[in-house]
Amino acid sequence: MKCVQVLYLHRAFRTSGPGDPGQGDMHLDTTRSLGTAPSPSLDPFALNDHILLVHEPWFGQIGVSQSNTLPDGSDTFGAPAHPGWTFFYPSLLAQTHAKTLIYVRRFLPSHPDTLFPAQFETRHDICAHLCILVGDLQISAQTLRIVSFYNDVCNPSALHMLLALTLDDMPTVLVLRPTQSGDFNLHHPDWALPGSSTPTSSQASAFLDWASDQGLDLVSTPGLVTCHATNHAGNVLDLIWASQTLRLGGSLSPVLIDWLAGLGSDHAGLQFSWQHSLLSLAPAPAIKSYVTKASDDTITTWRDHLELSLPAVPVLDSADTVDLFATQLQDVILTISNIHLAVTSSPRAKRARWWNPACSQAVTALHCSRRDPATKAAAASSLCREIRAAKFAWTNDTIATQDVWDEVFVAQFFGSESTPVLTTFNDNPPQFPTRDWVPFTSDEIAALLCRTSSKSAPGFSKLNWHLLKWAWPVIHDHVTALFNGSVALGHVPPTWKHALTVVLTQDVSGDASGI
Incomplete structure (x- = not known):
């Protein structure tokens, strides 16, 4: 079982020197750490976590934009950027700074060439506030809702907005910094240090009532110090809550307090993992299909074995029976x-029409740099760059190149004057009598099957037209019954809906087998 690692940090970035912070070297903030001397810094982007939740991030000038009134341009403010991470802002207004950010990896740390198999979507439609960031992390068919809340002392509307928020029943993780200095805080004995005499605040009681209504439980260990103030006093300032469905389901790991991840800051990092059984960290396999050429003896043996293994044709009187029969038939084949039968993989990239000598040279350079980690990354980037350029050049040439025969074809088959279109139509035409349902025969389906191209691209099931044609003498009754049942019930089995959509550029020869 795989997992998604999430790390929470506070005041997580600073620049190592003057320059563009969006492109510079970003480290943990050392200006507010213990003492007056700068402490060692740690790059959070170099950690192996998949998601970073940052409160009070560095937010400053990252560039200059064009202005019609200012001759030197207007300053552009933002958060630190990194080529390996995608960051998401909360809802911001003009002249405001984000109090919380979420960074999501673009590539897996264990497989630098593999994209992170998840999508993160901000949900500003649920809550729009610069101190609250709500987002959905989607992997396959499962979704984890992440709520990052920063309780701003100078902006009481943040807590009011959170308490007015209604969460769905989906698995939810809430990361918040509840306690602040001053009168506006969320101090409560449930998570305070043992022996603390600070009274419970009214805001904390309201928050606990809201969390109970939303089905949230405290999952971080209460009473453990997460922040050391300048007077060396410990406080519990950072908490993580989770929905009961997520906690009881066992998919959320215990929360760890990581002072090493927060090195250089007065706050510790909080780390937890979301267990996900459908997450695959390995590169996606190539689409494969069964061979379309085999000896007569092999096809005969395959067909005889298939005939003995076919299930009986049931009575298809419901959508469930149609789905079950379609799955059984496909699994048997x-x-x-x-x-x-043997399995063949997809065509190699070198067989594509866009492949050029520059791509071959980049591949050779990558193979030569396998044993040198210093040049391997540069060679891989060069190969990706050459492939993108080759695809763009080939596609642009295919689209832009004019062929005189195209104009001849248009002049021959497309008239210069189009047929006039009626401006008024009869809204209520007479109804036609209902036709009696006449089932299709196996001969009609066989005629249509013979007209299909045997070189059609297979779907994820690897079941192509060639196999259906080879097996037709023994499966014609099964396919005919399944087709008639689907049409009569108006239901398409889910196994027929799974397909691989590929955009192909039209080639002048009309042969797309090499793409």
Whole structure:
């Protein structure tokens, strides 16, 4: 079982020198750490976590934009950027600074060439506030809602906005910094240090009532110090809450207090993991299909074995029976094919029409740099750059190149004057009598099957038209019954809806087999 690692940091960035902070070297903030001497800094982007939640991030000038009134341009403010991470802002207004940010990896730390198999979407439609950032992390069919809340002393509307928020029943994680100095705080004995005499605040009681209504439980260990103030006094300032469905389901790991991750800051880092059984960190395999050429003896043996393994044709009187029969039929064909037929992979990239000598040179350079980590990353980037340039050049040339025969074809088959279109139509035409349902015969389906191209791209099931044509003498009754049942019930089995969509550029020869 794989997991998504989430790390919470406070005041997480500073610049190592003057320059553009969006492109400079960003480290943990050392200006507010213990003592007066700068402490060692740590780059949070170099950690192995997948998601970073940052409160009070560095937010300053990152550039200059064009202005019609200012001759030197207007300053552009923002947060630190990193080429390996995508960051998300809360809802911001003019002249405001973000109090919380969320960074999501673009590539996996263990597989630098593999994209992070998750999508993060900010939900400003649920809550729009510069101190609250709500987002959905989607992996396959599962979603984890992350709520990052910063309780601003100078902006009481943040807590009011949070208490007015209604969360769904989906798994939710709430990261907040509840306690602040001053009168506006969320102090409560449930998470305070043992022996603390600070009275419970009214805001904390209101927050606990709201958390109880939303089904949130405290998952970080109460009473453990997460911040050392300048007077060396410890406080519990950072907490993590989770929905009961997420906590009881066992998919959330215990929260760890990581002082090393918060090195250089007066706050510790809080780390937890979201367990996900469908997350695959390995590169996606190439789309494969069964061979379309085999000896007559192999096809005969495969067909005989398939005939003995076919299920009986049931009575297809409901959508469930149609789905079950379609799955059984497909599984039998694939199982027998795995025994008797070989599997071929997708065409290599070098067979593509956009491949050029520059791509070949980049591949050779990458192979030569396998043993040198210092040049491997540069060679991989060079290969990606050459492939993008080759695809763009080939596609642009294919689209931009004019062919005289195209104009001849248009002049021959497309008239200069189009047929006039009626401006008024009869809204209520007479109804046609309902036709009696006449089931399709196997001969009609066989005629349509013969007209299909055997070189059609297979879907994820690897079941192509070639296999159906080879197996038609023994499966024609099954396919005909399944097709008639689907049409009569108006229901398409889910296995028929799974397909791989590929955009192909039209080639002048009309042959797309090499793409």
